[in-house]
Amino acid sequence: MTAILTLPAPGAARALPPVPGRTTAPVLRRVAAGTARWATRALVGIAVLAFAGLALGPHAFGYRTMTMLTGSMAPVIDPGDVVITTPLAVADVTEGMIISYHIPIDDHRVVTHRVIDVDHAADGTVTVQTRGDANDHPDPWTAVLEGDTAYQVQAVIPEVGQVITALRTPWINHLLVYGAPTLLAGWLLLTIWRPTTTDDTTHDQDEEART
Template identity: 35%
Template sequence: MSTGKHRRRSERSGALWWLGQISSWTLFLAAVGILLALVVVPRATGSTPYTVLTGSMAPGMPPGTLVVSKPVEPADLQAGDVITYQLHSGEPEVVTHRILSTANSLDGQTAFITQGDANAAPDREPVQPGQIRGAVWYSVPWAGYVNTWLTGEQRIWITGGAVVLLAGYTLCMFLGATLDAVRNRRRRQATTGEESYHGAA
């Protein structure tokens, strides 16, 4: 009987068991991180995720990078900031480039001279304040490919499903730890009882 207990303890403390635990937790945390970056954080902060489609911002933001742009006041922008802006005001197509400098437009507003990090020359037309969708808050390599697959409705379903799965996973881990604690306590009590019995004998 003691041999069986020893075998079970060895199975739960051997190299393969620890490797499985580390691998499962690594995958779990990676999935949580991608979910937070792709869906939860943008929705909670009013930011917008975009996918980099070209190499104009390489090597820092190669194609497939997810960039999350947060709303910003144009007056707070300065040279060096990376912004996402509409190519033409009111149209959906956007570009993410770095601000090189500012200039005054014909109507007296401040316009922004931008350029991709990998481009040899600045963009042809200055960016007007009304074109700016936000300043890049953070970026995640390769996650943009996932972003292009998801529609707005799919993000809502994924967020809800992920919350349920994470809650279920957390509950399972808690129950597993609780059961292990109960088993260990009973095992210690049984061992103490056996030692007391042999001592009395």
């Protein structure tokens, strides 16, 4: 019996099996590099937005930010949360509002508590009594709101105050002042002058030429 073998057509080429690791490694490197670039851009963008919101925004739009240091308003406002307050006419202060104001005793520090009683005098003087939501008793004072403007809490940003407090520590502050610009400049230089990787492409072309 004579066996008949089928020959490939002239000029036809058989596909060679892929070399293990040759196709996945470059893809993984590109994915990792792209992820690192976008992560860096995202961090820079978040830092810029946070700086604009906390440092520039109050001057441009008139709101104020402050970090809650105690748990007197928990669970509405926890320690480390940042509150955003907006100006409000003193005459418009009513019960139930959460306001930030200077207490009339001791060091006259600013507190952020809820108004539980308000008195509008005929001469326009507004006197309030407040209490922290987590406290069992009202604050041991009544406060006369000075000026024409009070500040009402409009929003709470959780945990951001913890980050701000950490950033104010001396060694982190120095690191941000001197290290962050250096890292940013280095990243920009690498982005501009980074050479294009051609090793894998050249090797693939050599393999095709040999086949």
